[in-house]
Amino acid sequence: MRLASFIEVDGAAAPVRVGVVTDERIHPFDDALTMREVVERGLPYALAAGDxxxxxRGLPLDGVRLLAPLEPASVRDFVAFAEHVEGVRRSIDGASGVPDAWYDAPTFYFTNPHRIFGPGDDIAFPAHSIARDFELEVAVVVAERGTSLTVEDAAAHVFGYTLFNDWSARDLQGREMQVSLGPAKGKDFATSIGPWIVTADELAPYRDDDGFLDLWCTVLVNGVEVGRDLLSNSGWTFEAMIAYASRDSAVVPGDLLGSGTVGNGGCLAELWGRHGRQEPPPLRDGDTVTITVEHLGALTNRVTSAPPVPPIPPPRRRDPARARGADA
Structure with a gap:
Protein backbone atom coordinates (compact mmCIF):
# COMPACT_ATOMS: atom_id res chain seq x y z
CA MET A 1 0.00 0.00 0.00
CA ARG A 2 0.97 3.62 -0.53
CA LEU A 3 0.22 5.47 2.72
CA ALA A 4 0.19 9.26 2.67
CA SER A 5 -0.36 12.15 5.04
CA PHE A 6 -2.62 14.84 3.59
CA ILE A 7 -4.97 17.74 4.14
CA GLU A 8 -8.06 18.59 2.14
CA VAL A 9 -7.41 21.67 0.03
CA ASP A 10 -10.88 23.16 0.52
CA GLY A 11 -11.24 22.25 4.20
CA ALA A 12 -11.18 25.17 6.63
CA ALA A 13 -8.33 24.45 9.07
CA ALA A 14 -8.40 20.87 7.81
CA PRO A 15 -6.66 18.35 10.08
CA VAL A 16 -3.81 16.21 8.83
CA ARG A 17 -5.07 12.72 7.97
CA VAL A 18 -3.61 9.42 6.79
CA GLY A 19 -4.92 7.56 3.78
CA VAL A 20 -4.23 4.96 1.11
CA VAL A 21 -3.33 6.36 -2.30
CA THR A 22 -4.65 4.72 -5.46
CA ASP A 23 -4.24 6.00 -9.02
CA GLU A 24 -6.67 8.91 -8.77
CA ARG A 25 -7.99 8.91 -5.19
CA ILE A 26 -6.94 8.85 -1.57
CA HIS A 27 -8.91 6.76 0.91
CA PRO A 28 -8.72 8.16 4.46
CA PHE A 29 -8.26 5.92 7.47
CA ASP A 30 -11.25 5.73 9.78
CA ASP A 31 -9.14 6.50 12.85
CA ALA A 32 -7.88 10.06 13.30
CA LEU A 33 -4.26 9.02 13.68
CA THR A 34 -1.00 10.61 12.55
CA MET A 35 1.34 8.52 10.42
CA ARG A 36 3.67 8.14 13.41
CA GLU A 37 0.79 6.66 15.41
CA VAL A 38 -0.06 4.33 12.52
CA VAL A 39 3.55 3.16 12.38
CA GLU A 40 3.62 2.66 16.15
CA ARG A 41 0.60 0.37 15.88
CA GLY A 42 2.53 -1.79 13.43
CA LEU A 43 2.36 -2.94 9.85
CA PRO A 44 -0.47 -5.49 10.39
CA TYR A 45 -2.68 -2.72 11.79
CA ALA A 46 -1.79 -0.38 8.92
CA LEU A 47 -2.63 -3.00 6.28
CA ALA A 48 -5.95 -3.86 7.93
CA ALA A 49 -6.88 -0.19 8.30
CA GLY A 50 -5.85 0.38 4.71
CA ASP A 51 -8.09 -2.43 3.48
CA ARG A 57 -15.01 5.76 -2.07
CA GLY A 58 -12.37 8.19 -0.85
CA LEU A 59 -11.41 11.64 -2.14
CA PRO A 60 -10.04 12.81 -5.49
CA LEU A 61 -6.27 13.28 -5.33
CA ASP A 62 -6.56 16.70 -6.92
CA GLY A 63 -8.65 17.82 -3.95
CA VAL A 64 -5.93 17.17 -1.36
CA ARG A 65 -2.41 18.30 -0.65
CA LEU A 66 0.12 15.59 0.12
CA LEU A 67 2.45 16.40 3.00
CA ALA A 68 5.67 14.83 4.20
CA PRO A 69 4.29 11.38 5.03
CA LEU A 70 5.92 11.12 8.47
CA GLU A 71 7.21 13.24 11.32
CA PRO A 72 10.11 10.91 12.15
CA ALA A 73 11.22 10.03 15.65
CA SER A 74 14.82 10.46 14.48
CA VAL A 75 16.71 10.60 11.19
CA ARG A 76 19.89 8.67 10.48
CA ASP A 77 21.54 8.97 7.09
CA PHE A 78 23.92 6.26 5.91
CA VAL A 79 26.63 6.35 3.26
CA ALA A 80 26.12 2.94 1.66
CA PHE A 81 27.26 3.55 -1.93
CA ALA A 82 31.01 3.36 -2.55
CA GLU A 83 30.79 5.23 -5.86
CA HIS A 84 29.21 8.20 -4.08
CA VAL A 85 31.88 8.17 -1.37
CA GLU A 86 34.70 8.18 -3.89
CA GLY A 87 33.31 11.08 -5.93
CA VAL A 88 32.28 13.28 -3.01
CA ARG A 89 35.59 12.84 -1.17
CA ARG A 90 37.40 14.15 -4.21
CA SER A 91 34.98 17.08 -4.42
CA ILE A 92 34.91 18.04 -0.71
CA ASP A 93 38.48 17.52 0.47
CA GLY A 94 40.50 16.47 -2.58
CA ALA A 95 41.04 12.90 -1.31
CA SER A 96 40.82 9.91 -3.64
CA GLY A 97 39.43 6.41 -3.30
CA VAL A 98 37.16 4.90 -0.66
CA PRO A 99 38.48 4.91 2.94
CA ASP A 100 39.27 1.47 4.35
CA ALA A 101 36.98 2.25 7.30
CA TRP A 102 33.98 2.44 4.93
CA TYR A 103 34.18 -1.32 4.48
CA ASP A 104 33.95 -2.00 8.22
CA ALA A 105 30.29 -1.08 8.77
CA PRO A 106 27.43 0.96 7.26
CA THR A 107 28.40 4.34 8.71
CA PHE A 108 25.73 6.99 9.36
CA TYR A 109 25.21 10.40 10.91
CA PHE A 110 22.17 11.88 12.66
CA THR A 111 20.40 14.78 10.97
CA ASN A 112 17.53 17.08 11.92
CA PRO A 113 14.04 15.55 12.38
CA HIS A 114 12.56 19.05 12.82
CA ARG A 115 13.26 20.19 9.24
CA ILE A 116 11.32 17.64 7.22
CA PHE A 117 9.65 18.77 4.01
CA GLY A 118 7.22 17.07 1.65
CA PRO A 119 6.26 16.98 -2.03
CA GLY A 120 6.02 20.39 -3.66
CA ASP A 121 7.59 22.25 -0.74
CA ASP A 122 10.19 24.93 -1.41
CA ILE A 123 13.64 24.16 0.03
CA ALA A 124 15.33 27.25 1.48
CA PHE A 125 19.13 26.92 1.44
CA PRO A 126 21.28 29.03 3.76
CA ALA A 127 21.49 32.43 2.10
CA HIS A 128 25.30 32.49 2.02
CA SER A 129 25.68 28.99 0.53
CA ILE A 130 26.65 28.88 -3.13
CA ALA A 131 27.51 25.16 -3.55
CA ARG A 132 23.96 23.84 -3.30
CA ASP A 133 23.24 20.18 -3.91
CA PHE A 134 20.62 17.44 -3.72
CA GLU A 135 21.06 13.78 -2.72
CA LEU A 136 18.99 10.98 -4.25
CA GLU A 137 18.21 8.38 -1.59
CA VAL A 138 15.61 5.93 -0.31
CA ALA A 139 14.74 5.70 3.38
CA VAL A 140 13.36 2.83 5.41
CA VAL A 141 10.77 3.48 8.13
CA VAL A 142 11.27 1.43 11.30
CA ALA A 143 8.18 -0.39 12.59
CA GLU A 144 9.25 -1.76 15.98
CA ARG A 145 11.61 -0.99 18.83
CA GLY A 146 14.79 -3.05 18.89
CA THR A 147 18.24 -3.19 20.43
CA SER A 148 21.33 -4.96 19.04
CA LEU A 149 19.27 -6.73 16.40
CA THR A 150 20.61 -9.34 14.04
CA VAL A 151 20.21 -8.65 10.34
CA GLU A 152 17.67 -11.48 10.20
CA ASP A 153 15.64 -10.04 13.08
CA ALA A 154 15.75 -6.57 11.54
CA ALA A 155 13.53 -7.74 8.67
CA ALA A 156 10.55 -7.74 11.05
CA HIS A 157 11.30 -4.10 11.93
CA VAL A 158 10.68 -2.74 8.42
CA PHE A 159 7.42 -0.81 8.04
CA GLY A 160 8.02 0.58 4.57
CA TYR A 161 10.04 2.87 2.33
CA THR A 162 9.93 6.45 1.08
CA LEU A 163 12.00 8.74 -1.13
CA PHE A 164 14.59 10.81 0.73
CA ASN A 165 16.41 13.93 -0.51
CA ASP A 166 19.25 15.00 1.77
CA TRP A 167 19.77 18.61 0.67
CA SER A 168 23.39 19.70 1.10
CA ALA A 169 25.22 23.02 1.28
CA ARG A 170 28.60 21.67 0.16
CA ASP A 171 30.57 24.83 0.93
CA LEU A 172 29.34 24.83 4.54
CA GLN A 173 29.83 21.07 4.79
CA GLY A 174 33.43 21.17 3.54
CA ARG A 175 34.37 23.91 5.99
CA GLU A 176 32.82 22.42 9.11
CA MET A 177 34.17 18.91 8.43
CA GLN A 178 37.71 20.27 8.71
CA VAL A 179 37.05 20.12 12.46
CA SER A 180 36.54 16.33 12.07
CA LEU A 181 32.88 16.58 12.99
CA GLY A 182 29.76 16.83 10.92
CA PRO A 183 28.23 17.27 8.56
CA ALA A 184 25.88 19.48 10.56
CA LYS A 185 24.95 22.98 9.32
CA GLY A 186 25.74 21.86 5.79
CA LYS A 187 22.81 19.45 6.07
CA ASP A 188 20.37 20.21 8.87
CA PHE A 189 18.34 22.96 7.17
CA ALA A 190 16.20 20.55 5.09
CA THR A 191 15.40 16.95 4.24
CA SER A 192 12.47 16.18 1.97
CA ILE A 193 10.63 12.86 1.97
CA GLY A 194 7.58 11.42 0.24
CA PRO A 195 5.34 11.49 -1.57
CA TRP A 196 4.13 8.53 0.53
CA ILE A 197 5.35 5.42 2.35
CA VAL A 198 5.19 2.19 0.38
CA THR A 199 4.65 -0.70 2.80
CA ALA A 200 7.27 -3.43 2.97
CA ASP A 201 5.06 -6.14 1.47
CA GLU A 202 4.77 -4.19 -1.81
CA LEU A 203 8.51 -4.37 -2.50
CA ALA A 204 9.14 -8.03 -1.68
CA PRO A 205 8.98 -9.04 -5.38
CA TYR A 206 11.84 -6.65 -6.23
CA ARG A 207 14.47 -8.17 -3.95
CA ASP A 208 17.45 -9.85 -5.55
CA ASP A 209 19.00 -13.08 -4.26
CA ASP A 210 21.05 -11.18 -1.65
CA GLY A 211 18.08 -9.22 -0.29
CA PHE A 212 18.80 -5.90 -2.05
CA LEU A 213 15.98 -3.92 -3.67
CA ASP A 214 16.59 -3.91 -7.42
CA LEU A 215 15.00 -0.56 -8.28
CA TRP A 216 16.07 2.15 -10.71
CA CYS A 217 16.62 5.61 -9.20
CA THR A 218 16.81 8.81 -11.26
CA VAL A 219 17.17 12.54 -10.63
CA LEU A 220 16.24 15.44 -12.88
CA VAL A 221 17.19 19.11 -12.48
CA ASN A 222 14.84 21.41 -14.38
CA GLY A 223 13.64 18.40 -16.35
CA VAL A 224 17.12 17.23 -17.41
CA GLU A 225 18.37 13.89 -16.10
CA VAL A 226 21.70 14.18 -14.28
CA GLY A 227 21.86 10.86 -12.39
CA ARG A 228 20.66 7.26 -12.65
CA ASP A 229 21.61 4.20 -10.60
CA LEU A 230 20.26 0.95 -9.18
CA LEU A 231 19.37 0.92 -5.50
CA SER A 232 20.82 -2.60 -5.39
CA ASN A 233 24.31 -1.13 -5.92
CA SER A 234 24.29 -0.34 -2.21
CA GLY A 235 26.93 -2.01 -0.06
CA TRP A 236 24.41 -3.04 2.62
CA THR A 237 20.73 -3.98 2.77
CA PHE A 238 18.27 -1.88 4.75
CA GLU A 239 18.05 -4.72 7.27
CA ALA A 240 21.81 -4.47 7.84
CA MET A 241 21.47 -0.71 8.34
CA ILE A 242 18.71 -1.20 10.92
CA ALA A 243 20.77 -3.85 12.71
CA TYR A 244 23.83 -1.59 12.83
CA ALA A 245 21.81 1.43 14.00
CA SER A 246 20.40 -0.68 16.84
CA ARG A 247 23.80 -2.02 17.95
CA ASP A 248 24.41 -1.08 21.61
CA SER A 249 21.60 1.43 21.12
CA ALA A 250 17.96 1.38 20.00
CA VAL A 251 15.72 1.94 17.02
CA VAL A 252 12.08 2.88 17.64
CA PRO A 253 8.89 3.05 15.57
CA GLY A 254 9.00 6.03 13.27
CA ASP A 255 12.79 6.19 12.95
CA LEU A 256 13.87 7.07 9.42
CA LEU A 257 17.08 5.59 7.99
CA GLY A 258 18.36 7.00 4.70
CA SER A 259 20.27 4.70 2.36
CA GLY A 260 22.88 7.26 1.51
CA THR A 261 23.19 8.76 -1.95
CA VAL A 262 23.18 6.44 -4.94
CA GLY A 263 26.10 6.58 -7.37
CA ASN A 264 26.38 7.65 -11.00
CA GLY A 265 25.17 11.21 -10.44
CA GLY A 266 23.01 10.73 -7.36
CA CYS A 267 24.29 14.16 -6.29
CA LEU A 268 26.17 16.98 -7.95
CA ALA A 269 29.21 16.78 -5.67
CA GLU A 270 30.01 13.28 -6.92
CA LEU A 271 30.03 14.61 -10.49
CA TRP A 272 32.10 17.64 -9.46
CA GLY A 273 34.70 15.29 -7.98
CA ARG A 274 34.85 13.19 -11.12
CA HIS A 275 34.89 16.12 -13.56
CA GLY A 276 37.32 18.24 -11.55
CA ARG A 277 34.99 21.25 -11.82
CA GLN A 278 31.47 22.25 -10.79
CA GLU A 279 29.73 20.76 -13.79
CA PRO A 280 26.71 20.48 -13.76
CA PRO A 281 26.56 23.78 -11.85
CA PRO A 282 25.32 24.09 -8.26
CA LEU A 283 21.61 24.55 -7.69
CA ARG A 284 20.24 28.08 -7.87
CA ASP A 285 17.02 29.77 -6.75
CA GLY A 286 14.13 28.60 -8.91
CA ASP A 287 15.69 25.25 -9.88
CA THR A 288 13.41 22.25 -9.50
CA VAL A 289 14.74 18.83 -8.51
CA THR A 290 12.75 15.63 -9.06
CA ILE A 291 13.93 12.31 -7.66
CA THR A 292 12.15 9.17 -8.85
CA VAL A 293 12.46 5.55 -7.73
CA GLU A 294 10.69 2.64 -9.37
CA HIS A 295 7.55 1.58 -7.45
CA LEU A 296 8.13 4.33 -4.86
CA GLY A 297 7.06 7.38 -6.85
CA ALA A 298 8.52 10.82 -7.53
CA LEU A 299 9.34 13.75 -5.25
CA THR A 300 9.74 17.30 -6.59
CA ASN A 301 10.96 20.40 -4.74
CA ARG A 302 12.03 23.90 -5.75
CA VAL A 303 15.19 25.60 -4.49
CA THR A 304 14.97 28.99 -2.77
CA SER A 305 17.11 31.00 -0.33
CA ALA A 306 16.46 31.55 3.36
CA PRO A 307 16.75 35.10 4.75
CA PRO A 308 20.23 36.15 5.93
CA VAL A 309 20.99 35.07 9.49
CA PRO A 310 22.53 37.08 12.36
CA PRO A 311 26.27 36.59 12.87
CA ILE A 312 27.86 34.38 15.51
CA PRO A 313 30.67 36.07 17.47
CA PRO A 314 34.21 34.71 17.09
CA PRO A 315 35.55 32.52 19.91
CA ARG A 316 37.30 34.10 22.84
CA ARG A 317 40.99 33.32 22.41
CA ARG A 318 42.42 32.43 25.78
CA ASP A 319 45.44 30.53 27.07
CA PRO A 320 43.87 27.97 29.46
CA ALA A 321 47.18 27.39 31.29
CA ARG A 322 47.66 31.08 32.02
CA ALA A 323 44.03 31.46 33.09
CA ARG A 324 44.34 28.57 35.55
CA GLY A 325 47.56 30.07 36.90
CA ALA A 326 45.83 33.38 37.55
CA ASP A 327 43.13 31.62 39.55
CA ALA A 328 45.59 29.69 41.70
Whole structure:
Protein backbone atom coordinates (compact mmCIF):
# COMPACT_ATOMS: atom_id res chain seq x y z
CA MET A 1 0.00 0.00 0.00
CA ARG A 2 0.97 3.62 -0.53
CA LEU A 3 0.22 5.47 2.72
CA ALA A 4 0.19 9.26 2.67
CA SER A 5 -0.36 12.15 5.04
CA PHE A 6 -2.62 14.84 3.59
CA ILE A 7 -4.97 17.74 4.14
CA GLU A 8 -8.06 18.59 2.14
CA VAL A 9 -7.41 21.67 0.03
CA ASP A 10 -10.88 23.16 0.52
CA GLY A 11 -11.24 22.25 4.20
CA ALA A 12 -11.18 25.17 6.63
CA ALA A 13 -8.33 24.45 9.07
CA ALA A 14 -8.40 20.87 7.81
CA PRO A 15 -6.66 18.35 10.08
CA VAL A 16 -3.81 16.21 8.83
CA ARG A 17 -5.07 12.72 7.97
CA VAL A 18 -3.61 9.42 6.79
CA GLY A 19 -4.92 7.56 3.78
CA VAL A 20 -4.23 4.96 1.11
CA VAL A 21 -3.33 6.36 -2.30
CA THR A 22 -4.65 4.72 -5.46
CA ASP A 23 -4.24 6.00 -9.02
CA GLU A 24 -6.67 8.91 -8.77
CA ARG A 25 -7.99 8.91 -5.19
CA ILE A 26 -6.94 8.85 -1.57
CA HIS A 27 -8.91 6.76 0.91
CA PRO A 28 -8.72 8.16 4.46
CA PHE A 29 -8.26 5.92 7.47
CA ASP A 30 -11.25 5.73 9.78
CA ASP A 31 -9.14 6.50 12.85
CA ALA A 32 -7.88 10.06 13.30
CA LEU A 33 -4.26 9.02 13.68
CA THR A 34 -1.00 10.61 12.55
CA MET A 35 1.34 8.52 10.42
CA ARG A 36 3.67 8.14 13.41
CA GLU A 37 0.79 6.66 15.41
CA VAL A 38 -0.06 4.33 12.52
CA VAL A 39 3.55 3.16 12.38
CA GLU A 40 3.62 2.66 16.15
CA ARG A 41 0.60 0.37 15.88
CA GLY A 42 2.53 -1.79 13.43
CA LEU A 43 2.36 -2.94 9.85
CA PRO A 44 -0.47 -5.49 10.39
CA TYR A 45 -2.68 -2.72 11.79
CA ALA A 46 -1.79 -0.38 8.92
CA LEU A 47 -2.63 -3.00 6.28
CA ALA A 48 -5.95 -3.86 7.93
CA ALA A 49 -6.88 -0.19 8.30
CA GLY A 50 -5.85 0.38 4.71
CA ASP A 51 -8.09 -2.43 3.48
CA UNK A 52 -11.01 -0.90 5.37
CA UNK A 53 -10.25 2.51 3.86
CA UNK A 54 -10.16 1.09 0.34
CA UNK A 55 -13.71 -0.20 0.80
CA UNK A 56 -14.85 3.44 0.93
CA ARG A 57 -15.01 5.76 -2.07
CA GLY A 58 -12.37 8.19 -0.85
CA LEU A 59 -11.41 11.64 -2.14
CA PRO A 60 -10.04 12.81 -5.49
CA LEU A 61 -6.27 13.28 -5.33
CA ASP A 62 -6.56 16.70 -6.92
CA GLY A 63 -8.65 17.82 -3.95
CA VAL A 64 -5.93 17.17 -1.36
CA ARG A 65 -2.41 18.30 -0.65
CA LEU A 66 0.12 15.59 0.12
CA LEU A 67 2.45 16.40 3.00
CA ALA A 68 5.67 14.83 4.20
CA PRO A 69 4.29 11.38 5.03
CA LEU A 70 5.92 11.12 8.47
CA GLU A 71 7.21 13.24 11.32
CA PRO A 72 10.11 10.91 12.15
CA ALA A 73 11.22 10.03 15.65
CA SER A 74 14.82 10.46 14.48
CA VAL A 75 16.71 10.60 11.19
CA ARG A 76 19.89 8.67 10.48
CA ASP A 77 21.54 8.97 7.09
CA PHE A 78 23.92 6.26 5.91
CA VAL A 79 26.63 6.35 3.26
CA ALA A 80 26.12 2.94 1.66
CA PHE A 81 27.26 3.55 -1.93
CA ALA A 82 31.01 3.36 -2.55
CA GLU A 83 30.79 5.23 -5.86
CA HIS A 84 29.21 8.20 -4.08
CA VAL A 85 31.88 8.17 -1.37
CA GLU A 86 34.70 8.18 -3.89
CA GLY A 87 33.31 11.08 -5.93
CA VAL A 88 32.28 13.28 -3.01
CA ARG A 89 35.59 12.84 -1.17
CA ARG A 90 37.40 14.15 -4.21
CA SER A 91 34.98 17.08 -4.42
CA ILE A 92 34.91 18.04 -0.71
CA ASP A 93 38.48 17.52 0.47
CA GLY A 94 40.50 16.47 -2.58
CA ALA A 95 41.04 12.90 -1.31
CA SER A 96 40.82 9.91 -3.64
CA GLY A 97 39.43 6.41 -3.30
CA VAL A 98 37.16 4.90 -0.66
CA PRO A 99 38.48 4.91 2.94
CA ASP A 100 39.27 1.47 4.35
CA ALA A 101 36.98 2.25 7.30
CA TRP A 102 33.98 2.44 4.93
CA TYR A 103 34.18 -1.32 4.48
CA ASP A 104 33.95 -2.00 8.22
CA ALA A 105 30.29 -1.08 8.77
CA PRO A 106 27.43 0.96 7.26
CA THR A 107 28.40 4.34 8.71
CA PHE A 108 25.73 6.99 9.36
CA TYR A 109 25.21 10.40 10.91
CA PHE A 110 22.17 11.88 12.66
CA THR A 111 20.40 14.78 10.97
CA ASN A 112 17.53 17.08 11.92
CA PRO A 113 14.04 15.55 12.38
CA HIS A 114 12.56 19.05 12.82
CA ARG A 115 13.26 20.19 9.24
CA ILE A 116 11.32 17.64 7.22
CA PHE A 117 9.65 18.77 4.01
CA GLY A 118 7.22 17.07 1.65
CA PRO A 119 6.26 16.98 -2.03
CA GLY A 120 6.02 20.39 -3.66
CA ASP A 121 7.59 22.25 -0.74
CA ASP A 122 10.19 24.93 -1.41
CA ILE A 123 13.64 24.16 0.03
CA ALA A 124 15.33 27.25 1.48
CA PHE A 125 19.13 26.92 1.44
CA PRO A 126 21.28 29.03 3.76
CA ALA A 127 21.49 32.43 2.10
CA HIS A 128 25.30 32.49 2.02
CA SER A 129 25.68 28.99 0.53
CA ILE A 130 26.65 28.88 -3.13
CA ALA A 131 27.51 25.16 -3.55
CA ARG A 132 23.96 23.84 -3.30
CA ASP A 133 23.24 20.18 -3.91
CA PHE A 134 20.62 17.44 -3.72
CA GLU A 135 21.06 13.78 -2.72
CA LEU A 136 18.99 10.98 -4.25
CA GLU A 137 18.21 8.38 -1.59
CA VAL A 138 15.61 5.93 -0.31
CA ALA A 139 14.74 5.70 3.38
CA VAL A 140 13.36 2.83 5.41
CA VAL A 141 10.77 3.48 8.13
CA VAL A 142 11.27 1.43 11.30
CA ALA A 143 8.18 -0.39 12.59
CA GLU A 144 9.25 -1.76 15.98
CA ARG A 145 11.61 -0.99 18.83
CA GLY A 146 14.79 -3.05 18.89
CA THR A 147 18.24 -3.19 20.43
CA SER A 148 21.33 -4.96 19.04
CA LEU A 149 19.27 -6.73 16.40
CA THR A 150 20.61 -9.34 14.04
CA VAL A 151 20.21 -8.65 10.34
CA GLU A 152 17.67 -11.48 10.20
CA ASP A 153 15.64 -10.04 13.08
CA ALA A 154 15.75 -6.57 11.54
CA ALA A 155 13.53 -7.74 8.67
CA ALA A 156 10.55 -7.74 11.05
CA HIS A 157 11.30 -4.10 11.93
CA VAL A 158 10.68 -2.74 8.42
CA PHE A 159 7.42 -0.81 8.04
CA GLY A 160 8.02 0.58 4.57
CA TYR A 161 10.04 2.87 2.33
CA THR A 162 9.93 6.45 1.08
CA LEU A 163 12.00 8.74 -1.13
CA PHE A 164 14.59 10.81 0.73
CA ASN A 165 16.41 13.93 -0.51
CA ASP A 166 19.25 15.00 1.77
CA TRP A 167 19.77 18.61 0.67
CA SER A 168 23.39 19.70 1.10
CA ALA A 169 25.22 23.02 1.28
CA ARG A 170 28.60 21.67 0.16
CA ASP A 171 30.57 24.83 0.93
CA LEU A 172 29.34 24.83 4.54
CA GLN A 173 29.83 21.07 4.79
CA GLY A 174 33.43 21.17 3.54
CA ARG A 175 34.37 23.91 5.99
CA GLU A 176 32.82 22.42 9.11
CA MET A 177 34.17 18.91 8.43
CA GLN A 178 37.71 20.27 8.71
CA VAL A 179 37.05 20.12 12.46
CA SER A 180 36.54 16.33 12.07
CA LEU A 181 32.88 16.58 12.99
CA GLY A 182 29.76 16.83 10.92
CA PRO A 183 28.23 17.27 8.56
CA ALA A 184 25.88 19.48 10.56
CA LYS A 185 24.95 22.98 9.32
CA GLY A 186 25.74 21.86 5.79
CA LYS A 187 22.81 19.45 6.07
CA ASP A 188 20.37 20.21 8.87
CA PHE A 189 18.34 22.96 7.17
CA ALA A 190 16.20 20.55 5.09
CA THR A 191 15.40 16.95 4.24
CA SER A 192 12.47 16.18 1.97
CA ILE A 193 10.63 12.86 1.97
CA GLY A 194 7.58 11.42 0.24
CA PRO A 195 5.34 11.49 -1.57
CA TRP A 196 4.13 8.53 0.53
CA ILE A 197 5.35 5.42 2.35
CA VAL A 198 5.19 2.19 0.38
CA THR A 199 4.65 -0.70 2.80
CA ALA A 200 7.27 -3.43 2.97
CA ASP A 201 5.06 -6.14 1.47
CA GLU A 202 4.77 -4.19 -1.81
CA LEU A 203 8.51 -4.37 -2.50
CA ALA A 204 9.14 -8.03 -1.68
CA PRO A 205 8.98 -9.04 -5.38
CA TYR A 206 11.84 -6.65 -6.23
CA ARG A 207 14.47 -8.17 -3.95
CA ASP A 208 17.45 -9.85 -5.55
CA ASP A 209 19.00 -13.08 -4.26
CA ASP A 210 21.05 -11.18 -1.65
CA GLY A 211 18.08 -9.22 -0.29
CA PHE A 212 18.80 -5.90 -2.05
CA LEU A 213 15.98 -3.92 -3.67
CA ASP A 214 16.59 -3.91 -7.42
CA LEU A 215 15.00 -0.56 -8.28
CA TRP A 216 16.07 2.15 -10.71
CA CYS A 217 16.62 5.61 -9.20
CA THR A 218 16.81 8.81 -11.26
CA VAL A 219 17.17 12.54 -10.63
CA LEU A 220 16.24 15.44 -12.88
CA VAL A 221 17.19 19.11 -12.48
CA ASN A 222 14.84 21.41 -14.38
CA GLY A 223 13.64 18.40 -16.35
CA VAL A 224 17.12 17.23 -17.41
CA GLU A 225 18.37 13.89 -16.10
CA VAL A 226 21.70 14.18 -14.28
CA GLY A 227 21.86 10.86 -12.39
CA ARG A 228 20.66 7.26 -12.65
CA ASP A 229 21.61 4.20 -10.60
CA LEU A 230 20.26 0.95 -9.18
CA LEU A 231 19.37 0.92 -5.50
CA SER A 232 20.82 -2.60 -5.39
CA ASN A 233 24.31 -1.13 -5.92
CA SER A 234 24.29 -0.34 -2.21
CA GLY A 235 26.93 -2.01 -0.06
CA TRP A 236 24.41 -3.04 2.62
CA THR A 237 20.73 -3.98 2.77
CA PHE A 238 18.27 -1.88 4.75
CA GLU A 239 18.05 -4.72 7.27
CA ALA A 240 21.81 -4.47 7.84
CA MET A 241 21.47 -0.71 8.34
CA ILE A 242 18.71 -1.20 10.92
CA ALA A 243 20.77 -3.85 12.71
CA TYR A 244 23.83 -1.59 12.83
CA ALA A 245 21.81 1.43 14.00
CA SER A 246 20.40 -0.68 16.84
CA ARG A 247 23.80 -2.02 17.95
CA ASP A 248 24.41 -1.08 21.61
CA SER A 249 21.60 1.43 21.12
CA ALA A 250 17.96 1.38 20.00
CA VAL A 251 15.72 1.94 17.02
CA VAL A 252 12.08 2.88 17.64
CA PRO A 253 8.89 3.05 15.57
CA GLY A 254 9.00 6.03 13.27
CA ASP A 255 12.79 6.19 12.95
CA LEU A 256 13.87 7.07 9.42
CA LEU A 257 17.08 5.59 7.99
CA GLY A 258 18.36 7.00 4.70
CA SER A 259 20.27 4.70 2.36
CA GLY A 260 22.88 7.26 1.51
CA THR A 261 23.19 8.76 -1.95
CA VAL A 262 23.18 6.44 -4.94
CA GLY A 263 26.10 6.58 -7.37
CA ASN A 264 26.38 7.65 -11.00
CA GLY A 265 25.17 11.21 -10.44
CA GLY A 266 23.01 10.73 -7.36
CA CYS A 267 24.29 14.16 -6.29
CA LEU A 268 26.17 16.98 -7.95
CA ALA A 269 29.21 16.78 -5.67
CA GLU A 270 30.01 13.28 -6.92
CA LEU A 271 30.03 14.61 -10.49
CA TRP A 272 32.10 17.64 -9.46
CA GLY A 273 34.70 15.29 -7.98
CA ARG A 274 34.85 13.19 -11.12
CA HIS A 275 34.89 16.12 -13.56
CA GLY A 276 37.32 18.24 -11.55
CA ARG A 277 34.99 21.25 -11.82
CA GLN A 278 31.47 22.25 -10.79
CA GLU A 279 29.73 20.76 -13.79
CA PRO A 280 26.71 20.48 -13.76
CA PRO A 281 26.56 23.78 -11.85
CA PRO A 282 25.32 24.09 -8.26
CA LEU A 283 21.61 24.55 -7.69
CA ARG A 284 20.24 28.08 -7.87
CA ASP A 285 17.02 29.77 -6.75
CA GLY A 286 14.13 28.60 -8.91
CA ASP A 287 15.69 25.25 -9.88
CA THR A 288 13.41 22.25 -9.50
CA VAL A 289 14.74 18.83 -8.51
CA THR A 290 12.75 15.63 -9.06
CA ILE A 291 13.93 12.31 -7.66
CA THR A 292 12.15 9.17 -8.85
CA VAL A 293 12.46 5.55 -7.73
CA GLU A 294 10.69 2.64 -9.37
CA HIS A 295 7.55 1.58 -7.45
CA LEU A 296 8.13 4.33 -4.86
CA GLY A 297 7.06 7.38 -6.85
CA ALA A 298 8.52 10.82 -7.53
CA LEU A 299 9.34 13.75 -5.25
CA THR A 300 9.74 17.30 -6.59
CA ASN A 301 10.96 20.40 -4.74
CA ARG A 302 12.03 23.90 -5.75
CA VAL A 303 15.19 25.60 -4.49
CA THR A 304 14.97 28.99 -2.77
CA SER A 305 17.11 31.00 -0.33
CA ALA A 306 16.46 31.55 3.36
CA PRO A 307 16.75 35.10 4.75
CA PRO A 308 20.23 36.15 5.93
CA VAL A 309 20.99 35.07 9.49
CA PRO A 310 22.53 37.08 12.36
CA PRO A 311 26.27 36.59 12.87
CA ILE A 312 27.86 34.38 15.51
CA PRO A 313 30.67 36.07 17.47
CA PRO A 314 34.21 34.71 17.09
CA PRO A 315 35.55 32.52 19.91
CA ARG A 316 37.30 34.10 22.84
CA ARG A 317 40.99 33.32 22.41
CA ARG A 318 42.42 32.43 25.78
CA ASP A 319 45.44 30.53 27.07
CA PRO A 320 43.87 27.97 29.46
CA ALA A 321 47.18 27.39 31.29
CA ARG A 322 47.66 31.08 32.02
CA ALA A 323 44.03 31.46 33.09
CA ARG A 324 44.34 28.57 35.55
CA GLY A 325 47.56 30.07 36.90
CA ALA A 326 45.83 33.38 37.55
CA ASP A 327 43.13 31.62 39.55
CA ALA A 328 45.59 29.69 41.70
Missing amino acids: AALAR
